[in-house]
Amino acid sequence: MFAILALIKSFVERNEYDVALLGRIAGGDRAAFAELYDRYSTLVFTMVSRMTKSQVDAEDLLQDTFLQVWSKAETFVSTRGSVYTWIVTISRNKAIDRLRSADQSRRGGRLDDSALQMMSDDGYRANPLVATISSEYENLMKEGLASISPEQRKVLEMSYFEGFTQSEISDRLELPLGTVKTRIRQGMIKIRNLLKGRIKT
Amino acid sequence: MTREEFLGLGAEYAAGGLDGDELESFLAYLKKASPAEAQEVAEFLSAASLLPLALESKVPPTHMKKELLRRIGARDSIHQRMLTLEGGTTFTGTPAWRRWQPLGIAVSGLAMVLAFTLYVTNLLETIDGQTGTIDRQNTRLVELQAELQRKEELLNILSARRVEIVIMSGLGDHTGAFGKILWDPERRVAILQVSNLPPVPPDKDYQLWVIKGAQPFSAGVFSVGSTESYHFRVDHLAVTEPGQIAAFALTLEPKGGVPAPTGTMYMAGSPKL
Numbered sequence: 001m002f003a004i005l006a007l008i009k010s011f012v013e014r015n016e017y018d019v020a021l022l023g024r025i026a027g028g029d030r031a032a033f034a035e036l037y038d039r040y041s042t043l044v045f046t047m048v049s050r051m052t053k054s055q056v057d058a059e060d061l062l063q064d065t066f067l068q069v070w071s072k073a074e075t076f077v078s079t080r081g082s083v084y085t086w087i088v089t090i091s092r093n094k095a096i097d098r099l100r101s102a103d104q105s106r107r108g109g110r111l112d113d114s115a116l117q118m119m120s121d122d123g124y125r126a127n128p129l130v131a132t133i134s135s136e137y138e139n140l141m142k143e144g145l146a147s148i149s150p151e152q153r154k155v156l157e158m159s160y161f162e163g164f165t166q167s168e169i170s171d172r173l174e175l176p177l178g179t180v181k182t183r184i185r186q187g188m189i190k191i192r193n194l195l196k197g198r199i200k201t
Numbered sequence: 202m203t204r205e206e207f208l209g210l211g212a213e214y215a216a217g218g219l220d221g222d223e224l225e226s227f228l229a230y231l232k233k234a235s236p237a238e239a240q241e242v243a244e245f246l247s248a249a250s251l252l253p254l255a256l257e258s259k260v261p262p263t264h265m266k267k268e269l270l271r272r273i274g275a276r277d278s279i280h281q282r283m284l285t286l287e288g289g290t291t292f293t294g295t296p297a298w299r300r301w302q303p304l305g306i307a308v309s310g311l312a313m314v315l316a317f318t319l320y321v322t323n324l325l326e327t328i329d330g331q332t333g334t335i336d337r338q339n340t341r342l343v344e345l346q347a348e349l350q351r352k353e354e355l356l357n358i359l360s361a362r363r364v365e366i367v368i369m370s371g372l373g374d375h376t377g378a379f380g381k382i383l384w385d386p387e388r389r390v391a392i393l394q395v396s397n398l399p400p401v402p403p404d405k406d407y408q409l410w411v412i413k414g415a416q417p418f419s420a421g422v423f424s425v426g427s428t429e430s431y432h433f434r435v436d437h438l439a440v441t442e443p444g445q446i447a448a449f450a451l452t453l454e455p456k457g458g459v460p461a462p463t464g465t466m467y468m469a470g471s472p473k474l
Contacts, residue, residue: 141255188212
């Protein structure tokens with residue numbers, strides 16, 4: 001129990017520190033920017049490398065993501081979500097745009113962060129899953145992905161990391177759309193419940 | 202939409218899979234969702250945002266941080282210079298006007314205005330010139346980066362575990378033209394190298410086709426100028442195995458390409474099976 005409380009406390013403290021860094025970045029503090037880069041560059045590079053499967057594209061996207069962080073730091077609203085989620089959303093959307101431009105036939109997968117803006121402040125603040133990067137969460141997520149079936153994992157990865165819509169996944173895997181939807185739902189519910197259960201234990 | 206349907210769509214949305222009407226319906230419902238429903242969607246979004254943590258970490262090259270800091274420094278420097286210029290222009294005239302005395306005001310004032318105008322004109326010309334130089338250097342930089350990217354991609358393909366090479370030969374009046382396709386079947390990425398092709402008219406493009414069975418699939422469009430040799434990256438080749446390809450062909454088509462080949466065939470080549 002104390003370990004979990006310490007974990008939550010560390011998440012909150014980490015996000016508060018990130019928010020403070022972004023505030024300094026909005027004021028033009030390059031040292032703060034360099035520190036934020038050190039904290040998140042590996043995560044962003046890992047994700048965009050997986051999405052684009054190209055070293056060149058991944059390097060471009062890493063630069064684009066952090067240039068946007070530098071120029072848009074003042075637009076971040078700390079009550080609407082964590083710095084972690086903000087940076088992941090920026091980099092994923094940029095990677096989706098890159099995948100779309102390379103393959104015009106692809107339609108979607110982009111997350112509209114306006115959905116985050118529609119949610120209540122309290123709801124977001126109270127959500128312990130709005131956390132930051134940590135080794136504990138890396139292990140939890142690896143465990144989460146391992147806990148779902150290979151079929152569920154396949155469609156989730158195609159959707160989240162490869163930017164395919166459900167219809168596109170259905171076409172590519174030659175599966176009924178309903179099956180794809182069910183697999184994504186069940187996979188997401190299982191992962192969410194696992195994370196939620198751990199935090200509340 | 203029922204609550205259950207909404208939450209199901211929330212899970213699909215968080216995974217990035219929704220589009221079209223379903224996405225619109227979901228976002229519309231989200232606007233009027235109860236706090237408890239919004240909370241559940243937020244949990245799905247948060248869980249999805251943690252998915253990258255499950256990947257094997259890949260550390261970016263160390264030079265990237267330095268490059269990034271250089272780039273934000275360059276942006277700031279330009280911004281600061283602009284602010285300084287704006288401030289300086291406002292400041293220069295005011296104290297001078299206060300020192301003017303009744304006698305000789307017209308003469309000295311005119312001289313100062315003329316001098317100031319000349320100074321500002323020279324300054325603006327200097328800024329224009331420097332802006333033009335920066336623009337040219339930026340254009341050159343973009344060209345060099347694109348060239349570097351192509352070279353790196355070529356090296357990536359050459360270092361792939363498996364590389365397929367298809368030789369393309371000129372046809373008809375263009376027997377002097379030749380080309381090669383270096384192709385990484387695992388990543389479905391290829392580099393097309395062409396030489397001695399005639400320059401493309403403004404309303405045309407060359408279009409590369411992969412012939413699979415008897416069916417042509419477009420693999421991209423490109424233009425060439427007067428330079429002898431060009432390299433182009435070909436993404437997402439429509440096939441994975443050489444055995445599935447009957448031939449590669451290059452035709453001249455209307456700008457932007459067409460769904461099926463219509464123009465003159467300039468080059469063709471088949472993989473050695």
